[in-house]
Amino acid sequence: MKAIGFFISAVLFFSLAHTGCKKDKKEYQEYISYTLTVKVDNGADGGPKSGSYQNPAGSIVNYGYRVLDDYTDMVVMLGTDTVPYEGSFIMDGNKTLTVTTKQMVLWKYQTEKAVYYSTPAIGDDGTLYFGTGMGGTSDGAFFAISGDGTLKWSFAGQYSFFSPVIDASGHIYVQDFGYNCYAFYPDGKLKWKLPNTLFPRMVENVGQRCPAISADGTIYICADGLYAVSPTTREILWHFPESRTKSSPAIGPDKTIYVVFRQDRVKAINPDGSLKWENRFDNPWEMSYAAPAVDDRGFVYIASEAFYEGKDYSALYAFRQDNGEIQWRYPVGLFVRASPVIGTNRSVYIATKATETDIARLICLSPEGEKRWEFEVENVHGMPDDIYSTPTLGADGLIYFGAETGFLYAVRASDGVLAWKFDLKMTVNWSSPVILKNGTLYIGGMGGTDYEGYMKAIKTGCPGYAPSPWPRFRHDNKNSGASD
Known part of the structure; x- marks a missing residue:
């Protein structure tokens, strides 16, 4: 300048x-x-x-x-x-x-590699835990950052890290792109590692593979099927065999675990590892990168994406929790990588990718699967700017999300009108907003020609999350992936 x-x-x-x-x-x-x-x-x-x-x-x-x-x-x-x-x-x-x-960025912490996949989990003492790396052969690191943005500890990994989960004891669990699962004590000491050699049929895939943790502390991990793991001993309690999954498990109010396997198979698994029900997407070429969201009305929402023979088959599904029947299917029309979230009035929100001819958008659906409104995100970089970031529903009536445009958006949940946006000076990919009750919002991203990473603390006036069944990615600030 x-x-x-x-x-x-x-x-x-x-x-x-x-x-x-x-x-x-x-x-x-x-x-x-x-x-x-x-x-x-x-x-x-x-x-x-x-x-x-x-x-x-x-x-x-x-x-x-x-x-x-x-x-x-x-x-x-x-x-x-x-x-x-x-x-x-x-x-x-x-x-x-x-x-x-008006000050927006309270602090920012720079990392060598991009904060590409990871949404931070927040400990009871305010510590942020998140990973870095861009997938594939990229190595990454796992970080613990104090609430004031100073480093507490870090761990170098062979692969990129996804989003972590924190248990009631403050122990942290995280998977990497190579399907290894790590458990850390709050001070950074390695508790145990579940190596990918235990998963003989594992197939590497992009997506968001994050463990889920139940109320009794059991850790659920996706690899070549679903594993139930003891948090203390690393013992595999049971294994539901399957070939692979691109997404993360979610736990319902009755402790049923919902997972999408292979490409189009949606399964509900009982807490003892037995199959409760199985269904499929309408088309065999549909697949899901998004994690399920579970409501308190008996439905689980799962997004799919597909492009086959010149036609887009991407959709958002509402499956019944009791028997797996499809309650409704909404044709989104654009690829979906972000996960659905559920509002206080049981509206369902989903964000999309873009194409060469169509821009990304945030869509609000009624509980019956009818579109209420959509908010279009401008194309900033002369190329399709996607929304991978899962929307977060604030207690102030606004929906917060990041995008590859580099902006943090705040959109009114009632009508989809933009309240404000802020230039983060970084690209936001899979990382989704996390909000504290004091109004601090955390989100990760990448910037610069070297694809360095950032975790930023943003000042908002939002006092936490909307009182809804599933207001954000992985449900809560510990990324439990479990309903209340």
């Missing part, structure tokens, strides 16, 4: 002639000046800087300011009047120039 300066010009002199006596005639020259008081807060750059300046009467003051990256809502006031960010005025009296901004 070029520096913004200011200059003061035009000095006014007054010549006063004393005419009382011709022979004693004198000329007087008088200098008149006014005080310019400037107050610029920390979120703005430009000039003049904060301070007090004496300026000649009639002089012109040029000014100009820009808002810094971590701030928003800059207001420039000349006296009691709001003025443009750049301009000029005449010093015809004492003046006050005030520049105020």
Whole structure:
């Protein structure tokens, strides 16, 4: 950015002639000046800087300011009047120039690799746990960050890390892209590792593979089927065999575990590892990268995506929890990687990817599967900007989500109207917003040509989550993946 300066010009002199006596005639020259008081807060750059300046009467003051990256809502006031960010005025009296901004980014923590897949889990002491890496052969790391943005500990991994889950004892469990599962104590000491060599039929896939944890502490892990694992001993309690899964399990109110296996097989598994029911998507080419969401009315919502023979078959399904029957299917029309969430009025929200000809959007459906509204996300980078980030429902009536546009969006849940957006200066992929009761929002992303990662703390006025059955990705701040 070029520096913004200011200059003061035009000095006014007054010549006063004393005419009382011709022979004693004198000329007087008088200098008149006014005080310019400037107050610029920390979120703005430009000039003049904060301070007090004496300026000649009639002089012109040029000014100009820009808002810094971590701030928003800059207001420039000349006296009691709001003025443009750049301009000029005449010093015809004492003046006050005030520049105020609103701080949005409370802190940011930079990592070597992108925070691509991971949504942070929050411990009881406010510690954030999250992973980095972009999948495939990319290595990653796992981090514990204090609530003030300082590093507590980190762990280097061979693969990228997905989103972690925290149990009642504060122990952390996380899977990596290679299907290894790690358990950590809160101080960073490795509790145990469940290596991928235990999963003989495992097939690596992109997606969001996050463990789920039940009320009794059992850890459910997807690999070549579903595994129930003891959190203390690492003992495999039971194994429901299948070939592979791209998504994460979710636990219903009756402790049933819901998982999508292979490409199109939706299964409900009892807590003892037996099959409760099985169903499929309408088309065998549909697949799911999204985690299920479970409501309190007897339904589980699962998103699919498919493009076959020139037609898009992506959809959102409502399955009955008791028998697996499809209650309704809504054709989304665009690929879906984000997971569904459920509102206080039992509306269902889903976000989509984009195509070369169609932009990404956030869609609100009624409990009966009818579209209520949709919010379209602008294309910023001259290419399809997707929404992978699962929406988060705030207690303030707003829906928060990130996108590859680089913005954090706040959209009204009632009608889909944009309340505000903020340029995060980073691309948001799978990482989804996490909100504390004090209004702090955490979200991860990547930026720059080196694809470095960031975890950012954003200041909002939102006092936590909407009181709904499933308001965010993985249900709660510990990423349990389990209904209340």
